[in-house]
Amino acid sequence: MSLTRLHIARFPGLAPGTELRLVDPKTVLRGPRTAETRALLRLAAMATAFDFTGLEGEAFELGYELTLGRADMRVRLQNAPGTSADWCCEVTTELRTDALVYRLECIADPRGARAFGAEGVFYSSKSPPFSPFEGSFLEPLVRALRGRGTPAAQDGRVLGGMITLLNFPLYGGVGWLDEGLGAFDVLTGAARSPRTGDAMEPPRLAFDERPDGSRAFRLRGLPITSHPVSEALLDLARKETYFNDEGLWIERGSIPLFLRRFVALTGFDEAAMLVRRDPTNERTFGPLAFRFRRGSASVGHEALSFGEKRLLAIMHYLELPRLLVIAENLGHGLTPAWREACKEALGSRRALLWEP
Numbered sequence: 001m002s003l004t005r006l007h008i009a010r011f012p013g014l015a016p017g018t019e020l021r022l023v024d025p026k027t028v029l030r031g032p033r034t035a036e037t038r039a040l041l042r043l044a045a046m047a048t049a050f051d052f053t054g055l056e057g058e059a060f061e062l063g064y065e066l067t068l069g070r071a072d073m074r075v076r077l078q079n080a081p082g083t084s085a086d087w088c089c090e091v092t093t094e095l096r097t098d099a100l101v102y103r104l105e106c107i108a109d110p111r112g113a114r115a116f117g118a119e120g121v122f123y124s125s126k127s128p129p130f131s132p133f134e135g136s137f138l139e140p141l142v143r144a145l146r147g148r149g150t151p152a153a154q155d156g157r158v159l160g161g162m163i164t165l166l167n168f169p170l171y172g173g174v175g176w177l178d179e180g181l182g183a184f185d186v187l188t189g190a191a192r193s194p195r196t197g198d199a200m201e202p203p204r205l206a207f208d209e210r211p212d213g214s215r216a217f218r219l220r221g222l223p224i225t226s227h228p229v230s231e232a233l234l235d236l237a238r239k240e241t242y243f244n245d246e247g248l249w250i251e252r253g254s255i256p257l258f259l260r261r262f263v264a265l266t267g268f269d270e271a272a273m274l275v276r277r278d279p280t281n282e283r284t285f286g287p288l289a290f291r292f293r294r295g296s297a298s299v300g301h302e303a304l305s306f307g308e309k310r311l312l313a314i315m316h317y318l319e320l321p322r323l324l325v326i327a328e329n330l331g332h333g334l335t336p337a338w339r340e341a342c343k344e345a346l347g348s349r350r351a352l353l354w355e356p
Contacts, residue, residue: 002068011043063075089132267294289301
């Protein structure tokens with residue numbers, strides 16, 4: 001899914017009519033970083049995640065557009081603190097087929113919510129099932145619509161398209177790659193709930209003893225797509241790995257792509273990755289630890305230089321799919337070659353990069 005357009009009709013600190021258009025997958029903005037540019041980037045992140053938490057007290061009106069394959073979504077959100085309505089949200093989803101365009105409209109404010117399809121209203125509530133200021137606001141609305149039974153065929157297809165759209169922000173997430181770039185550990189901090197934004201405990205690596213004496217592992221806790229322990233990492237357990245009291249070691253030809261890229265860029269001879277059995281509370285790589293060898297010397301990730309840590313963190317961060325990756329200054333601490341490698345690692349993902 002891609003954010004394609006963000007239009008500011010009214011927002012504190014931004015000129016009315018300000019518009020951000022993302023034409024290419026990687027949009028590079030240049031110029032001095034100001035409070036206005038930072039506000040615009042944060043609004044882009046909020047819009048993509050359908051989450052405007054923290055803006056309850058702000059008076060604003062904005063609209064934005066997203067696209068995913070044959071589905072388009074337009075959202076108009078306005079907030080007027082102190083009035084009877086306070087906020088109003090209008091969401092229009094269109095799902096295109098070879099012959100037809102199916103359309104579903106949802107309108108909600110504090111007094112209730114309604115959804116309109118081709119055959120009129122098929123959902124109505126006196127109490128809205130969502131608020132744009134309480135996490136990803138479309139999820140409970142879609143669940144409520146889905147719970148109303150099977151609507152007309154075309155409405156059902158549009159609803160299915162909306163649910164598909166929803167799954168991306170809920171489980172892919174928006175990546176803010178750097179926060180002022182002062183601290184390395186903010187790049188890969190603790191996972192947060194896609195709905196509430198609250199910090200979540202990292203998954204625990206549990207070991208099971210099998211009757212034949214072998215040991216199997218499983219992850220307890222978060223869904224694997226919500227944390228930097230990716231599904232690809234699970235596949236590695238069947239390859240060149242071994243267990244010890246620390247956890248699961250992955251090495252040699254089985255290390256994931258981001259680690260192979262890091263080794264090639266930094267000149268290390270080889271690397272190994274540990275999925276800790278008991279993750280520490282460090283806000284670095286959560287349950288992961290890394291070990292590198294150059295010649296006869298072996299070092300852990302904590303001994304890397306600041307630039308090497310940033311490079312490893314960014315490569316690791318991009319291991320998971322992201323709806324939108326935002327970076328205010330991607331090059332901080334990186335060599336020109338490393339910076340270009342990070343841009344290449346973004347692939348076809350939508351990215352907003354701000355460079356001076």
